[in-house]
Amino acid sequence: MRAWQVRAPGRLDPVELPVPEPATDELLVRVRACGVCRTDLHVRDGDLPPHRSPVVPGHEAVGEVVATGEAAAGPPLGSRVGIPWLRRTCGTCRSCARGQENLCPSSTYTGWDADGGYAEYVTVPADYAYPLPAASPDAELAPLLCAGIIGYRALRRAELPPGGRLGIYGFGASAHLTAQLAIAQGATVHVLTRSAAARTLALELGAASVGGAADPPPEPLDAAILFAPAGELVPPALAALDAGGTLSVAGIHLSDIPPLHYDRHLFRERTLRSVTANTRVDGRDFLAAVAAHPLRVSVVPYPFDRADAALADLAADHVQGVAVLELTG
Secondary structure, eight states: OEEEEBOSTTOOEEEEOOOOOOOTTEEEEEEEEEEOOHHHHHHHHTSSOOSSSSBOOOOOEEEEEEEEOTTOOSSOTTOEEEEOSEEEOOSOSHHHHTTOGGGOTTOEEBTTTBOOSSBSEEEEEGGGOEEOOSSSOHHHHGGGGTHHHHHHHHHHHTTOOTTOEEEEEOOSHHHHHHHHHHHHTTOEEEEEOSOHHHHHHHHHTTOSEEEOTTOOOSSOEEEEEEOSSOGGGHHHHHHTEEEEEEEEEOOSOOOOOOOOOIIIIITTTOEEEEOOSOOHHHHHHHHHHHHHSOOOOOEEEEEGGGHHHHHHHHHTTOOSSEEEEEOOO
């Protein structure tokens, strides 16, 4: 099969690999589309320490189940499924027992610990695959599997009150989905981002205001989410919060945070929270929310043989929306 591998930091190489065999509890999926996520950049560039080398990146894969392991329960042959970032957890540790499987110390991840969706075929544990609705296009479903789910968890972690004022810092794949969901739920959304094109998209999607990445919003915020991997935006985002507000940091990687001033950034019970992966409950709840409030997914399609170009464009901030690899044949 055709695939792309990270073999050394900064490189993504086309390769030919054997079609993988599903383990006893796994599905073999023929990939139709795979989203291109900023986390894939962190895997390619070594910002995330290698867990498997070489590795096929990609963790927003949509495809058809073509084979199953002997003990795999779940979607039958021919089903369309989604393959997310979270690949497997132990199910027995303290974190798993209390419903926080995203914090499982033995958790593994698609496209980091195991080969992912930049390939014509990929395996996934059956219990971690999401059944997908039949009507939506593959390319529009793919970004929901990480950008959407992580944004949804970040929104939950921000504890936005009903009808509240939400600030969104950075406006890429995850942010443009989260903003729409928050607006559908009654929030007032202010978008702060350096990209003029992203600001235009934010207004088209219903944002109440837009501004530069470090600009103050027009009103105090009840909650904020930092999607940009820029630690220097943490202080202005905290300063923009009203008393009791929460800043949720959505990324898996963040540059260094400058020193914080207690009175200006944290006093009056402002809260700074990180987001670590997601649980399967997050994924199921998010897909149910999307069924109730369909989202406009701004897709930038790339043919499979241009996966390297898609990552390069993402690194250069040339993608407005979500880059998606499309596989045909």
